[in-house]
Amino acid sequence: MSRYAEPIARLIEELKKLPGVGAKSAQRFAFHILRSSDEDAAALAEAVRGLKASLRLCSICNNVTDVDPCAYCTSPTRNQRLVCVVEEPSNIAAVERTRGYLGVYHVLHGTLSPMHGVGPDQLRTGTLVARVERGEVDEIIVATSPTLEGEATANWLAGALRAFDVRITRIATGVPAGSDIEYADEVSMARAMDGRREL
Numbered sequence: 070m071s072r073y074a075e076p077i078a079r080l081i082e083e084l085k086k087l088p089g090v091g092a093k094s095a096q097r098f099a100f101h102i103l104r105s106s107d108e109d110a111a112a113l114a115e116a117v118r119g120l121k122a123s124l125r126l127c128s129i130c131n132n133v134t135d136v137d138p139c140a141y142c143t144s145p146t147r148n149q150r151l152v153c154v155v156e157e158p159s160n161i162a163a164v165e166r167t168r169g170y171l172g173v174y175h176v177l178h179g180t181l182s183p184m185h186g187v188g189p190d191q192l193r194t195g196t197l198v199a200r201v202e203r204g205e206v207d208e209i210i211v212a213t214s215p216t217l218e219g220e221a222t223a224n225w226l227a228g229a230l231r232a233f234d235v236r237i238t239r240i241a242t243g244v245p246a247g248s249d250i251e252y253a254d255e256v257s258m259a260r261a262m263d264g265r266r267e268l
């Protein structure tokens with residue numbers, strides 16, 4: 070039997086599923102929410118619920134957005150012919166922090182991982198290939214992480230798009246090998262973009 074009343078135990082169980090949240094933190098958060106006002110607790114619940122209800126994927130680039138197409142894909146000040154390919158929507162923030170990138174994005178929602186049964190079919194590449202086929206893209210910068218999976222994904226993508234008239238580049242290793250680009254500081258990320266090489 071749980072030491073806590075069922076509603077508290079249930080919230081603790083859910084909070085423990087968050088990255089970096091252990092049993093102690095989950096308890097702290099749960100009791101903080103219990104002590105907070107009805108309004109604050111309702112606002113938190115509504116924010117969580119609204120996240121799933123109002124967000125969707127951009128039909129062009131797969132970024133998470135509340136308007137489709139997303140703000141990047143409709144921006145008149147961004148170069149729509151320069152596409153940076155990232156693994157996850159959260160990686161866009163790492164590239165944006167450089168403040169030097171003025172192209173658009175394509176989000177794969179994963180990387181190739183034969184060990185975990187993730188093949189090319191599981192990656193969201195369809196709309197990117199279609200854009201390239203229509204001649205709408207001059208350069209694709211593959212900004213997947215410099216991990217085994219990220220490199221395998223970059224090489225696969227370069228092979229799949231080789232037949233088309235598009236420049237394919239890979240970010241330099243300004244991002245430490247084996248790390249996730251999400252945690253790259255803006256100087257490393259800017260260097261990685263500047264030092265990109267042909268794939």
Ligand SMILES: [Zn+2]
Pocket residue numbers: 127128129130131132138139140141142
């Ligand atoms: Zn978009």
